[in-house]
Amino acid sequence: MGLFNLKDVSPVGSIGDFVEQWKQPTPYRWQILGIAVALTFTLITLLVPKTERAPPAKPTIIWINSWREGRSEQEILASNITNQKRKDADAAVEKQRVEFRKEFYRKLAKASGMDPDELAREYGQKDAAQAKPRPASAAKPATAAQPAGTPAK
Numbered sequence: 001m002g003l004f005n006l007k008d009v010s011p012v013g014s015i016g017d018f019v020e021q022w023k024q025p026t027p028y029r030w031q032i033l034g035i036a037v038a039l040t041f042t043l044i045t046l047l048v049p050k051t052e053r054a055p056p057a058k059p060t061i062i063w064i065n066s067w068r069e070g071r072s073e074q075e076i077l078a079s080n081i082t083n084q085k086r087k088d089a090d091a092a093v094e095k096q097r098v099e100f101r102k103e104f105y106r107k108l109a110k111a112s113g114m115d116p117d118e119l120a121r122e123y124g125q126k127d128a129a130q131a132k133p134r135p136a137s138a139a140k141p142a143t144a145a146q147p148a149g150t151p152a153k
Contacts, residue, residue: 022029106116 026032109116109119
């Protein structure tokens with residue numbers, strides 16, 4: 001308990017001790033001070049997170065105007081009709097792709113020996129929100145006479 005007494009600690013006394021030590025002539029005083037300052041600066045730089053160093057730079061916004069000024073109502077309507085036709089064409093292509101995928105999976109199910117219509121009823125046609133889980137007692141029992149992987153007749 002006698003090693004460290006808080007009554008003996010004083011900021012004024014410590015500053016006075018520092019000044020007294022600084023006044024004593026030592027040959028390496030400035031070199032030691034320089035190293036101490038450099039080490040302190042290095043530690044502070046390493047320990048401060050990068051997010052705290054400076055606020056982020058504001059982003060540069062570039063506005064691109066694709067329409068000329070002073071377009072008439074007819075030009076606006078014509079561009080809207082053209083865009084709508086393009087959207088309809090894109091939707092038609094997407095619908096064809098969906099139908100192609102459905103037909104592909106139907107053919108794959110047939111080739112695998114499954115009934116595509118039964119699978120469609122069992123798993124639904126992208127209507128999972130309205131589909132209700134079937135109770136376990138209503139599930140169709142598997143036939144043991146037919147090995148797995150053989151096509152159904």
